[in-house]
Amino acid sequence: MDIVIAKTKSECDNIAAGIIRQQIADRPKSVLGLATGDTPSGLYARLIELYEKGLVDFKDVETFNLDEYRGLSKDHPQSYSYYMHKNLFSKINVRDENIHLPNGQALDAKQECMDYENKIKDAGGIDLQLLGIGRNGHIGFNEPNNSFASMTCLTDLTEDTIEANSIYFDSCAEVPRTAFSMGIKTIMQARKIILLAYGKGKAQAIADSLTGPITPLVPGSVLQLHPFITVLLDEDAASLL
Numbered sequence: 001m002d003i004v005i006a007k008t009k010s011e012c013d014n015i016a017a018g019i020i021r022q023q024i025a026d027r028p029k030s031v032l033g034l035a036t037g038d039t040p041s042g043l044y045a046r047l048i049e050l051y052e053k054g055l056v057d058f059k060d061v062e063t064f065n066l067d068e069y070r071g072l073s074k075d076h077p078q079s080y081s082y083y084m085h086k087n088l089f090s091k092i093n094v095r096d097e098n099i100h101l102p103n104g105q106a107l108d109a110k111q112e113c114m115d116y117e118n119k120i121k122d123a124g125g126i127d128l129q130l131l132g133i134g135r136n137g138h139i140g141f142n143e144p145n146n147s148f149a150s151m152t153c154l155t156d157l158t159e160d161t162i163e164a165n166s167i168y169f170d171s172c173a174e175v176p177r178t179a180f181s182m183g184i185k186t187i188m189q190a191r192k193i194i195l196l197a198y199g200k201g202k203a204q205a206i207a208d209s210l211t212g213p214i215t216p217l218v219p220g221s222v223l224q225l226h227p228f229i230t231v232l233l234d235e236d237a238a239s240l241l
């Protein structure tokens with residue numbers, strides 16, 4: 001595990017953008033696993049800058065997002081599909097048919113999960129997975145106690161996550177209670193992982209995940225077992241290490 005602690009979030013964003021740029025230069029048909037939330041937004045802005053300067057080409061890149069709220073349409077401003085189009089996809093040359101997120105409105109949840117997992121397999125697996133982390137150590141929407149063997153599934157959000165994510169909604173009541181998420185096993189099958197965490201609010205989750213026991217109670221702790229992971233932290237997120 002490579003752990004980089006930088007003074008600022010923007011230094012970490014630059015390093016992450018450099019890793020992704022190199023990944024695509026080495027393998028133009030890279031399969032990227034992408035994340036949403038506040039954490040990766042600066043990195044996406046850097047990637048757009050690199051694209052505009054002609055330093056990275058997403059023409060043959062395929063993307064799979066980690067998760068999507070159940071029940072929200074693609075156009076709902078809080079759906080992860082909307083977030084990704086607004087913050088990245090509409091500003092780079094990734095092809096529409098190469099963009100994948102779980103369909104939050106799928107009627108048959110089990111089928112949707114199986115289909116998503118199969119699409120990842122058919123694409124050849126994820127080359128590079130980007131991750132943020134929840135305050136309670138969740139990765140994707142794999143909440144504490146989810147099995148390390150889980151594949152893409154419909155999962156219940158904890159009260160803590162609902163409250164943390166309510167800042168993006170008008171009220172807590174509007175936050176969906178369930179979401180589709182790649183499983184822990186799906187995430188761990190990625191060939192490489194970048195984990196980003198910024199701010200004091202993530203310090204405990206980072207300390208527990210990187211230096212605590214490896215346990216489903218702290219989903220992020222499974223990352224200690226991944227052979228190729230880079231962790232990029234600002235000083236606040238690293239403050240309890």
Ligand code: GLP
Nearest residue numbers: 036037038039132133134140141
């Ligand atoms: C959400 C997402 C995660 C994300 C986490 C942290 O619940 N499902 O993929 O990593 O929250 O979000 P933020 O970056 O906004 O703190």
